[in-house]
Amino acid sequence: MNVLNLSAECYPVAKAGGLGDVVGALPKYLKGLGVNAMVVMPYYERKFVSENKFKSVYKGSSKLGYRTFDFNILKETNNVLGFELYLVKIPDLLDRPDIYSYPDESEQFIAFQLAVLEWVVATNKPVDVFHCHDHHTGLVPFLIKYSAKFNSLANKVSVFTIHNAQYQGWLGWEKLYYLPEIDGAKGGMLEWGDCINPLASAIKCCWAYTTVSPSYLEELKHHSNRLEFLFELEQQKGIGILNGIDIEVWDPSKDPMLSFNYSKTTIKANKQKNKIELCEKFGLNPEKPLITFIGRLVAEKGADKLMELIREISLRNLDEFCFLILGSGEKEIENDLKELQTYLKNYNCYIGYDEELSHKIYASADFILMPSRVEPCGLNQLYALRYGTIPIVRSTGGLKDSVIDFENQGGYGIRFDNLELMEMVLALQRAIKLYQDQKKIDQLHKLMMGLDFSWNKSANEYHQLYKRLIKIS
Ligand SMILES: Nc1ncnc2c1ncn2[C@@H]1O[C@H](COP(=O)(O)OP(=O)(O)O[C@H]2O[C@H](CO)[C@@H](O)[C@H](O)[C@H]2O)[C@@H](O)[C@H]1O
Numbered sequence: 400m401n402v403l404n405l406s407a408e409c410y411p412v413a414k415a416g417g418l419g420d421v422v423g424a425l426p427k428y429l430k431g432l433g434v435n436a437m438v439v440m441p442y443y444e445r446k447f448v449s450e451n452k453f454k455s456v457y458k459g460s461s462k463l464g465y466r467t468f469d470f471n472i473l474k475e476t477n478n479v480l481g482f483e484l485y486l487v488k489i490p491d492l493l494d495r496p497d498i499y500s501y502p503d504e505s506e507q508f509i510a511f512q513l514a515v516l517e518w519v520v521a522t523n524k525p526v527d528v529f530h531c532h533d534h535h536t537g538l539v540p541f542l543i544k545y546s547a548k549f550n551s552l553a554n555k556v557s558v559f560t561i562h563n564a565q566y567q568g569w570l571g572w573e574k575l576y577y578l579p580e581i582d583g584a585k586g587g588m589l590e591w592g593d594c595i596n597p598l599a600s601a602i603k604c605c606w607a608y609t610t611v612s613p614s615y616l617e618e619l620k621h622h623s624n625r626l627e628f629l630f631e632l633e634q635q636k637g638i639g640i641l642n643g644i645d646i647e648v649w650d651p652s653k654d655p656m657l658s659f660n661y662s663k664t665t666i667k668a669n670k671q672k673n674k675i676e677l678c679e680k681f682g683l684n685p686e687k688p689l690i691t692f693i694g695r696l697v698a699e700k701g702a703d704k705l706m707e708l709i710r711e712i713s714l715r716n717l718d719e720f721c722f723l724i725l726g727s728g729e730k731e732i733e734n735d736l737k738e739l740q741t742y743l744k745n746y747n748c749y750i751g752y753d754e755e756l757s758h759k760i761y762a763s764a765d766f767i768l769m770p771s772r773v774e775p776c777g778l779n780q781l782y783a784l785r786y787g788t789i790p791i792v793r794s795t796g797g798l799k800d801s802v803i804d805f806e807n808q809g810g811y812g813i814r815f816d817n818l819e820l821m822e823m824v825l826a827l828q829r830a831i832k833l834y835q836d837q838k839k840i841d842q843l844h845k846l847m848m849g850l851d852f853s854w855n856k857s858a859n860e861y862h863q864l865y866k867r868l869i870k871i872s
């Protein structure tokens with residue numbers, strides 16, 4: 400079975416968040432199940448690309464409206480990721496360092512999708528399933544079904560995974576001419592809310608869509624940035640599969656980014672050693688419980704609530720904890736968090752993206768706070784569990800599906816329901832109190848580190864889904 404994953408991100412080639420982690424890991428685990436899972440992504444001028452070997456496997460040209468563009472499909476030659484990796488290079492369009500935020504982003508991603516399909520058709524590349532991830536690749540299910548140019552792919556299975564339905568890739572109708580000739584009667588399959596909506600189009604045209612947790616599948620029917628009715632209509636095609644984690648990359652006993660590796664039996668001493676080193680670097684007291692937040696500083700993650708929360712808990716529980724933030728995102732939130740540094744001594748933040756620092760923090764912190772408004776799955780809590788760091792989460796989406804409050808049978812985390820200041824203060828106070836009971840903490844460490852959130856189970860669910868769809872294709 401040949402499955403071609405199309406994605407804007409894939410760790411370690413290029414990652415901006417959880418999408419990269421998933422696309423860098425799932426194919427590896429599918430390979431273990433006998434699936435030939437491959438990844439094709441845009442070319443980025445990045446370290447991984449310059450440090451690894453690639454060869455050109457196809458050169459072609461295509462049209463984006465009146466503009467003709469040349470493209471080059473590059474294949475990584477040493478199988479360093481454990482699966483086939485292809486990059487699409489397009490001069491002046493897909494040859495830049497950053498993944499997102501260019502003003503011609505829609506042109507970039509449309510050209511990417513067109514180039515991939517041209518290459519597959521021209522080389523007759525065996526593909527049984529096109530597995531598309533998020534809106535950047537959302538036009539593929541439509542294009543293979545309704546564009547004459549890709550007619551030979553019309554019966555191919557397409558699966559679409561929603562990592563985040565907040566962003567939908569909206570395009571004005573004036574950009575319709577970027578697409579090759581389509582069946583005019585099917586134009587409506589591109590539309591939602593008076594514009595071309597790649598995410599909505601994918602949901603309408605794919606054979607099945609998946610969400611990255613079962614709870615998120617349900618939530619989308621009620622909160623999905625105006626797609627609620629569509630999710631209600633198409634619900635028979637939807638399936639919720641909880642993300643897994645790559646336990647080779649995220650392994651505290653071998654993680655090369657840590658100064659002190661540890662297992663279930665050595666966590667007590669070595670977590671503390673990592674913590675002492677980290678706290679020294681950030682001017683924090685390693686004897687206090689260290690609470691962290693790692694992630695995009697956006698409202699979706701509840702990051703806009705952090706400043707008020709940290710101020711309030713500092714007033715109430717002065718000197719009883721330390722707080723360290725790693726993140727980047729909205730400028731206003733970044734500035735607020737930097738300002739806190741000027742008057743709180745038990746607090747620090749690093750504004751920016753730093754993969755190595757994130758590993759060090761997972762290994763050093765006692766608690767990780769995730770006050771998300773929306774969390775399709777969330778990987779941070781899964782990494783945290785593997786590193787013996789207790790998650791404090793709002794009960795939503797994948798957080799609800801993966802964290803059980805420690806006061807319940809078999810529980811290991813701290814949960815709260817609402818993004819209300821006092822509820823969050825209470826959750827942090829429960830953490831501070833729990834830290835004083837080191838016997839309980841030891842028990843929780845062992846329990847958390849013994850949990851299996853690896854991709855093994857979830858990759859099998861994707862495999863079953865592919866098999867079912869191929870059977871009816
Ligand atoms: N400043 C920083 N420096 C270093 N590392 C940083 C960082 N900011 C974030 N990260 C890392 O990026 C990843 C974020 O993963 P999430 O699952 O929380 O994120 P995201 O919202 O991007 O993904 C979306 O897709 C994923 C995958 O499906 C879903 O789990 C999620 O709910 C959904 O919103 C983690 O590996 C984290 O450590």
